[in-house]
Amino acid sequence: MQNHLRTFVLLAALTAIFVGVGYLIGGATGMLVAFLLGATMNFVSYWNADKIVLKMYAAREVDPATAEPLLANYVADVHDLAQRAGLPRPKVYVIDSDQPNAFATGRDPEHAAVAATVGLLRMLDRREIRGVMAHELAHVKNRDTLTMTVTATIAGAIGALANFALFFGGNDRERPGGIIGTLALMILAPMAAALVQMAISRGREYQADAGGAEISGDAQALASALQKIDAHARGIVNLTAERNPATGQMFIINPLSGRGADNLFSTHPATQNRVEALMRLAAPSRRAETAVPLTSARRGPWG
Template sequence: MRNHLRTFVLLAALTALFVGVGYLIAGPSGMAIAFLMAVTLNAISYWNADKIVLRMYGATEVDESHPDRLIANFAADVHELSDRAGLPRPRVYLINSEQPNAFATGRDPEHAAVAANLGLLRMLDRREIRGVMAHELAHVKNRDTLTMTVTATIAGAISALANFAFFFGGNDRDRPGGVIGTIALAILAPIAAALVQMAISRHREYGADAGGAEISGDPQALASALQKIEAYARGGMINHQAERNPATSHMFIINPLSGQGADNLFSTHPATRNRVAALMKLAEGGGAAVSGPRRAGTAVPVTPAARGPWS
């Protein structure tokens, strides 16, 4: 309940920022237009959250009947994990990107979808992939998916509106704040939107890590997967779709953008080392019973490793 209240307050802050940007661009009439736009964007996001993001990334739906055994097993595992979590089976998608990563979307568990990059299937072993998808299913179970998509939509709109004000309204001295106000708006509004977006995202990742460990019964597999994904993502493997749509970066299990720093104010995700430490504590404390094919003794070092066989 506390997390839901915090999220509501942060989303309200994003909406208020959007309306405030409208006021600075065109006064009271701009504020009214921005408010109507915010309501419209929220409605569109609610009903089409999954379609918007999946289309943005060119995702293709897959299932157990896929001719590639790797992909068919991936879809089967997602469905088995969703059954274990007591969730409706989500639609399963594959994205043609070599960077290993994944996200979940949809307005509620009954309309959820999970997506993985092709690189995730090629570079992680089966236990690790199950750990990642259990994390995404935890987002679905916690009803994070709608919040994250709405956040991405509004944050992107704020940046677009601020850029519009800068490039097309910088010489209008009659607008509230004048030229200096317009320049400040173009710089500060996207930063403020990003900070709210980060605040919403980061505290949800720890919850999804813990929930994913519970669903998969294998916290060490998720810890190992996070280390590998981080190593590949920071090793020069660019996610071009994410670079073109940075407002969606918080939806992924690891920040897909190049140049992410450590656990600081400007990071959309908690530091991977902190997430791994929390998962290893969970494993050591018996917080999740390991029911995978085998239990690893330690997390995999932060270096890319060959994908293990799928059985």
């Protein structure tokens, strides 16, 4: 309950930033327009969360009946993990990108979709892929997917409004805040939005890691997958993510190359910290596997 309240407050903060940007651009009228626009975006995001992001990344749904074995196994594993998690079967998509990554989207578990890149499916072994998809299903189970999509939509709009202020009103001295206000808007509004995104996303990634480990029953596989994805994703540019940096928080690993300011405030925790947390979860099960049963330990040489 506390996490949901915190997320609601942070989403309200994002909306307030958006409305404030509208005020700095057009005064009271701009604020009203921004408020109405923000409400419309939230409504559209709620009903079309999955379609917006999937279309943006040119994701294609996988038909297991006609798919090659790699993709057929991918779909089968997602369906198996969804059953283990007590979730409806989500739609399963693949993205033609060499960068290894994955995300989940949708307004609720009944309308969820998961997507993995071709790069991820080719690079990881089946056990690791299951770990990654269990993480994404944990997001679905925790109902994070709607929050992440709405956050990405508002944060992206804040950046667009800031650019609008630069190109269409930077010399208007009559605007609230004047030129100095415009310059501050250009710099501070996207930074504030990134900080709010970071606050929303980081805690949810740790929760999804723990939930994914529980669903798959294999924390070590997810930890191994995170290390591999992190090592390779940095060297492969995801052009769609670079053009739409606000969507970066939806992926299991930050898809941005970090070549510009977009990666200044990462929405993801450090991968090493996530791996260490997963290995702590794996430790009890490893001890249980190697422990000598108590009945056997008490037996003497005569039984």
